[in-house]
Amino acid sequence: TPQLADRLNVLAESATIAMAVKARELQAQGHDVIKLTLGEPDFKTPQFIQDAAVEAIQSGNHFKYTPVPGYPALREGIASKLKRDNGLDYKAENIVVSTGAKQSLINVLLSVVNKDDEVIVFTPYWVTYVEQVKLAEGVPVLVEGSLEKDFKVTPEQLRAAITPKTKAIMYSSPCNPTGSVYTKEELEALAEVLKDYPEIFVISDEIYEYINFGGEHASMAAIEGMKERTIIVNGFSKGHAMTGWRLGYIAAPLEVAKACNKIQGQVTSGTCAITQAAAITAVTGPLDETNKMKDAYLRRRDLVKSLLDEIDGIKTNLPQGAFYIFPDVSAFFGKSFGDTKIENSVDLTMYLLNEAHVSVVDGGSFGAPKCLRISFAASDEELKEACSRIKSALEKLA
Numbered sequence: 367t368p369q370l371a372d373r374l375n376v377l378a379e380s381a382t383i384a385m386a387v388k389a390r391e392l393q394a395q396g397h398d399v400i401k402l403t404l405g406e407p408d409f410k411t412p413q414f415i416q417d418a419a420v421e422a423i424q425s426g427n428h429f430k431y432t433p434v435p436g437y438p439a440l441r442e443g444i445a446s447k448l449k450r451d452n453g454l455d456y457k458a459e460n461i462v463v464s465t466g467a468k469q470s471l472i473n474v475l476l477s478v479v480n481k482d483d484e485v486i487v488f489t490p491y492w493v494t495y496v497e498q499v500k501l502a503e504g505v506p507v508l509v510e511g512s513l514e515k516d517f518k519v520t521p522e523q524l525r526a527a528i529t530p531k532t533k534a535i536m537y538s539s540p541c542n543p544t545g546s547v548y549t550k551e552e553l554e555a556l557a558e559v560l561k562d563y564p565e566i567f568v569i570s571d572e573i574y575e576y577i578n579f580g581g582e583h584a585s586m587a588a589i590e591g592m593k594e595r596t597i598i599v600n601g602f603s604k605g606h607a608m609t610g611w612r613l614g615y616i617a618a619p620l621e622v623a624k625a626c627n628k629i630q631g632q633v634t635s636g637t638c639a640i641t642q643a644a645a646i647t648a649v650t651g652p653l654d655e656t657n658k659m660k661d662a663y664l665r666r667r668d669l670v671k672s673l674l675d676e677i678d679g680i681k682t683n684l685p686q687g688a689f690y691i692f693p694d695v696s697a698f699f700g701k702s703f704g705d706t707k708i709e710n711s712v713d714l715t716m717y718l719l720n721e722a723h724v725s726v727v728d729g730g731s732f733g734a735p736k737c738l739r740i741s742f743a744a745s746d747e748e749l750k751e752a753c754s755r756i757k758s759a760l761e762k763l764a
């Protein structure tokens with residue numbers, strides 16, 4: 367019989383599938399399950415962007431293939447955004463737009479990683495990084511930021527992880543799953559280490575740029591001497607609440623942009639024309655709606671943080687961006703309730719689902735098996751109810 371490719375064997379099965387099945391079962395039995403697993407805004411795409419898409423359809427001008435790396439006007443708009451928000455000078459030729467930042471990332475990895483090259487992945491990481499590095503036949507090297515250090519990687523840790531095979535480092539800031547945000551000073555300290563290794567690329571995932579509660583967004587590309595080897599990955603999914611529209615982009619050195627263009631030309635021929643037309647309006651438009659959403663996430667962050675702080679045994683950092691909180695729940699390992707024994711964070715997520723009817727994601731999926739990821743892209747009411755249920759369930763464990 368025909369056999370599937372070996373490539374499939376290196377990819378991890380999504381740990382959340384069993385959870386999703388169980389959640390559906392409980393819902394079918396009539397239970398009210400609160401889902402805090404999602405990585406997407408619970409807001410609608412701002413009206414002016416919706417209107418631009420309708421107009422794009424009605425104009426009749428956006429039914430054909432676009433240029434592979436995206437409409438010139440969109441790439442110019444993105445270049446202006448990078449100047450406006452980040453003080454960075456890019457030309458349209460440095461920008462490639464793709465079907466989500468997720469595709470931008472795989473384009474980049476396929477463009478720079480040779481078989482057995484090492485890619486340093488700051489941990490906790492977004493699940494997809496490690497799987498995509500493996501798909502590109504590279505080797506993910508995990509460097510772990512601890513809760514005590516706000517889950518951030520230190521310059522010493524970075525230096526210790528570099529080998530002659532290191533091809534790139536990759537991380538997100540603001541970070542999914544921890545909400546940590548690297549400051550300009552912290553990036554400068556990492557860049558200082560990288561100065562000794564000019565052959566290493568930096569893949570800087572900035573998709574949560576607009577969901578930053580503290581100060582300014584800092585990009586590695588803005589650190590002196592780093593723009594020439596930094597690949598910014600960004601997109602419209604989070605800041606503009608446009609996950610389903612599928613639009614991400616890179617801003618990169620010309621060689622990398624050309625390579626991604628070449629790959630994309632054989633994979634998708636470029637992303638949706640209507641989405642691109644609407645994105646021209648989004649990227650050059652006002653950020654009022656985006657900032658309102660950010661304010662709502664901030665309010666919810668404070669709410670969830672204060673409710674979780676009331677639970678004995680839970681330790682958290684204070685997320686400075688994105689819409690996740692990533693508590694260390696290892697204090698509950700080894701405890702039980704009735705016949706249910708909690709050995710690890712997978713057991714604990716399953717227990718919370720069964721006992722509290724709240725679904726969250728186990729930290730092991732992000733390289734941090736002591737933790738859980740709770741998304742606060744949900745209503746204040748849901749978050750209050752969920753935290754209260756989590757508290758009661760955890761208090762039953764002994």
Ligand code: PLP
Nearest residue numbers: 405466467468538542601603614
């Ligand atoms: N990067 C990070 C850190 C994310 O959390 C996500 C989405 O969850 C993405 C990239 C992908 O976004 P997109 O919808 O643009 O593919």
